Amino acid sequence: MSAKTAIIAGAGRLPATLAAALDQPLICALEGFAPEGLAVDMTFRVERLMPFLRALEDAGVDRVVFAGAVSRPRLDPALFDAATAQMVPRLLAAMQAGDDATLREVIALFAEAGFAIAGVADLAPDLVPGPGVLAGQPTAADQRDAARAEAIVAALGAVDVGQGAVVAQGLCLAVEALPGTDAMLDWVAVTARRPDPTGAKGVFYKAPKPGQDRRIDLPALGLATVHRAHAAGLAGIAFEAGGVILLDRAEMQAEAARLGLFLWARDPQADPQARA
Structure with a gap:
């Protein structure tokens, strides 16, 4: 039964x-x-x-x-x-x-x-992508920014603050706090400036908190996240493979491709050239 x-x-x-x-x-x-x-x-x-x-x-x-x-x-x-x-x-x-x-x-x-x-992830694994690039392709600079953002998010999570950060050219432009992801990306869109306007655009990275029980409160991204990342002038969105829910996976992939953004389910041990 x-x-x-x-x-x-x-x-x-x-x-x-x-x-x-x-x-x-x-x-x-x-x-x-x-x-x-x-x-x-x-x-x-x-x-x-x-x-x-x-x-x-x-x-x-x-x-x-x-x-x-x-x-x-x-x-x-x-x-x-x-x-x-x-x-x-x-x-x-x-x-x-x-x-x-x-x-x-x-x-x-x-x-x-x-x-x-x-x-x-146990009941609907398709909602929680495994490692791979779902749209676009992160550059070497994007990969470095994602790695930096991963370290920042891990530090935030360790003190139970947030699950996201935006990094461009190695510098943290914003971190997620109580107002949430949308507020952070909206702030980047109107406020944040890159040191080199012609350099890497930046990456939004999302991940669960270190040690989090993944049966509850996994972070989630949706189509609106793609639109906000684009409005913020970012190169793409990276997130921890197996740790983030995509509410609109197919739509997010199509829209990211249309807008020229990458979507990357990031595994630090995996080759970012892999396709999901």
Whole structure:
């Protein structure tokens, strides 16, 4: 008997994209973070987490996958049931330790309730490209900028800040923080200047945080990312192979080719001449 899967959905298009790859998943959304283009079967609040977990069990769910964007909800102490209230010290301690700690605690709570935790890459591997160049071709200068950006993103991730950076001619033009990728690329488009206007245009690089549990909160890129990278005057987009979700892979490849950008699922151990 195949596993019955529940998508624990947040905002954005990823839950609908993932649901299309699965066989009739149960769609569950945190209140206030409804997914785009997808009907929700069950809505829940953190303050009522234990009743929600029991409802999943009653529905025959034995596997969950997290997909979509959420931010920390404001908790209402009056809404806690007795069982969920006992989890509050664990949740608060995790929240104070940062986003990664919070996500690890969420995974632990679902696992302790008896659910297998799957990642997007486990259930829909086509959404998470392996190594190779998907469009265009990074130059030697682009490859150096991508390597520099990779080191910066690793340092950012180690302190739980962001998952992206823009590097041109070896210099960091911007890093991703709380406002997110779109805000960073928009800022580069109107503000950042290269030391040599005729030199390398720069690379946007995206990757998971070091040590991140890849079953939850993988970074995602979409067609709008290609448009924003082009508006920022960049040569292309590089991202960690096997670590980033592409929401519109075919469309991104076609648009990057049309705009003259490269898309590179980067493996530091792989030859960038390989095609994906």
